[in-house]
Amino acid sequence: MIEILDVSLPVIVFASFALLTIPVIKAARKRQKWENTLNLCWFLAVFSITGATVANLALKYYSEPPLQPFLNLSLIEGSSAIFSSMFLVDAVSIYMAIIFTLVGAVALIYSLFYINSNEKFSERYYAVMLILIGCVIGTALAGDLLTLFIFWEATATGSSFLMLYQKTARSLHATLKYLVMIVIASAFIIYGLSVIYALTGTLNFWAVKHALAVLADKHLLEIAFIFIAAGYSIEAAVVPFHMWLPDAYTAAPASSSAFLSALVDQGSYYVLLRVLIYILTPPTVLPWTFMFAVLSALTMVVGNLLALTERNVKRLFAYICIADVGYNLVAITSVTPLGIMGNLYFFLAGGITTALSFMAVGIFNSMGFKTLDDFSGVGRKMPLTSLALILAAFSFAGVPTLAGFIAKYLVFTSAIEANMSWLAVIGVLTSVIQAAYLLRLINYMYGRKPNAEAEAKIKEPKKPLVPIFILAITIIFLGIYPTAVLNLIDPVIKQFPFMP
């Protein structure tokens, strides 16, 4: 039997370890020689324990007979439960918690090895990362709109610390832009939520869903929906609300960009998925699918075209993150079990692919290679990092034997299933554009001669390659044998028709 403690434990444990991390890292710093080893051991310990709490939740959920696929657990039982925070355990939230923990661990370990501008990260940086992982898992486990809002806003706002870290003029500017957008978004959302509460008298997912299904006058609901959809779209960087993302991800240190794209970005898509599909199905409650299909097409086209014209490599990958929102939205708008499967697979595949690319680009950036021209001929000088970047690039482009292909296949097939073949056509055409600019990058890396000055500086660092190749091998494995993850997603598909 799953208790409320089982559900809240991952969040609590992450938060407490975040606090503990500060003194531990400080203490480790005093032992000069052992610092790296001690840090690594500490984080491995942290992730084993937090991983154990997540695993405990997953095992308990799956060992129970699935009489009730959706477990609603409130913090306070009894008559005042309606005011209490609710947690929700279903196959989706467990899957999300697992991938957030795993990918978060790799991203954090990369930041241990990644040395940016000759300076190591301070202990607070890691503490923020741990808190963020906790919050994003909290988002996945939230069972009512308010809990979702609280955890999600904590994640979104907390992310600004990771972007801000270098405190350069550019990063301050970008973070300010991000924060303003986030504040506007949360204002929108909270306004929308209050209208929903007024309409339905509850914020619990299933209660809201039932209440909306029988709602007679939908005018207020439309207003609420517009506000909520706009708010969450801003946070997911759906075009036309995408302007903050390229700046923020370019100004942030590479380890932050990797972390944010792998966890916070995917978290924002998860929120869209949960709010749109799980609460507003069937789409007859509100005809939102067409609107989001248009936004999705717009996002794919604009994101990829901007990337096509971009010459700063890190910014190019930031634009790919925007394009990825579009691909995720294709699956969300299809409102089919296949689409949900595609989304969930995309959260993992897209997350590790973006993380991998930011990690690899980070290594190049730390050597002063920033624009496409700087990347001339690096392929032969830094073979392993380049190999990882190529794998990420082909995975983005949706080339089979890599994880990105299965994700895109599921997404486009779900669009065809939902009678939106036009969206699938736009999707595949934009992924050809994607292949074009990624091949151009490869062309620079391998097809051109390096300039002599840059060549002298090149020395491939070894340690960051460990997390990078963990992700690269995962991408290949998931591409060749997707069953490993699809079997985890399968219960979601089986539960979908029984949604309360």
Add this chain to the structure above:
Amino acid sequence: MQNTLLLTLLLPALATLLVYLLGKKSAKTAAFLIAFICIVDITLLFTLAPTILNGTDHKYVESYYWVPILHASFTLFVDGISFSMAIITLILILTAAIFSINYMQEKKGLAEYYALLTLLSVGLIGVFITSNLMLFYFCWELMLLPSYFIIGGWGYKEPYKAAFKFFIFTHAGAVFVLLGIGAIFMVTGDLDIFQAQTVLMTTNPELVKWILLSLTVGFAVKMAAVPVHMWLPDAHSEAPAPMSALLSGVIIGAGAYAILRVSLLTVFPAISATEFGSVFLHGLTVFGVISAFFGSLIALVETDIKRIIAYSSIAHMGYVLFGLSLFPSQEPITGTVLHLVNHAVSKGLFFLSAGAVMKQLEIRDIREMGGLAGKMPVTATTSTTAALSIAGIPPFACFMSEFLIFVGAFQTIKVDNFYLIPTALMLVATVLSLAYALRFLSHVFLGSTKHEKVADAPSFMKLAMIILAVFVVVLGVWPTFFIQLITTVSLV
């Protein structure tokens, strides 16, 4: 043996790493390892030949667990058509590897080159021996990636530019294939072509029409039919010669094979009775005729030694398209598949011979060549064999298959007189192909000698060319084995 086909596919896949490691020490050993793998694979496939020829349904199937949720099982199968294509692919890879020993020896990074070549062979074999569309698409794109890097890494002039064009064009084609596959999965709930075929028969023909178009356009890009041929001349002429041989020999052949296997044999039966069915076939005819003329005419005026051959490939894909458009009568389709086989060996030989000339002379303009027959007797002989085969002169390979296609065409004219003019035009195109073949031979090998100090190709290059030349003659004189194999496949 139970797992013959799995072994056939996994052997090169697993050997890739070994080839890479061996290649670090000695490139020659890596090439021999590839040759050895090809011979083992050919032997493995030949153990299945009796099953195909004498079995009840003339095919051999193996199925393994892969992604059950998406109905993608790791299904491998061979029938007469797949068998012929797979065998010829392996022969070409074998000769390409042997040829590379001398041809590539001064180049850097040979370990990577041979490893990529091995990986390419996995994709190529896989395309021909799978019946699951997901696995098919995996292998389809696996042909693309290693070719991209081989062209880019070891090509001429601006190789990454040619490679880029190649990748973008064929990838754009591939995404349309993907759309088609996704739609087939949506409609039939299955990805196995034999299962899908039955279910598609009961599907709304309007939808099947779009699936068919999407798939065929995608495959046609790989096949380089006019008007989606633009990637071919650059890619084929800038690639190193062994890669050109594979590109022209089997990769574009894979496009044609896919049109036959997936478009025509799987999807087309569902709408063959409708009006669109005949429009579709006539469309193939028209594009076939255009390709044949376009390719031949440009080959007639081109002066770059490899571009002539590249354009001739476009012309020959025109014959193949013309042959495919005569579906489902038996002779032309047999002729078409046989032509894919014959064209693969002939064109492979042609590219290798041209590569040998280029390698020894280090020029590519045929106007600067001449009189090489006395200097390079072996290369001259193999080139002549290849050129005459390409021109459709008996007793060389391509004559037999073109003959079969035309016999089929004449039979079809009796039923559908639309084919009258295209058939006449195709006959004219064969004259053009003789013209450019003779022009090539006379410019390069006949006339006065302009280069005094030219030696014939090194021994391994000679060996590779002689192997293919023997096949060209043998297939021309005795095509019976392949014809027997191909005719076991039921087209209806």
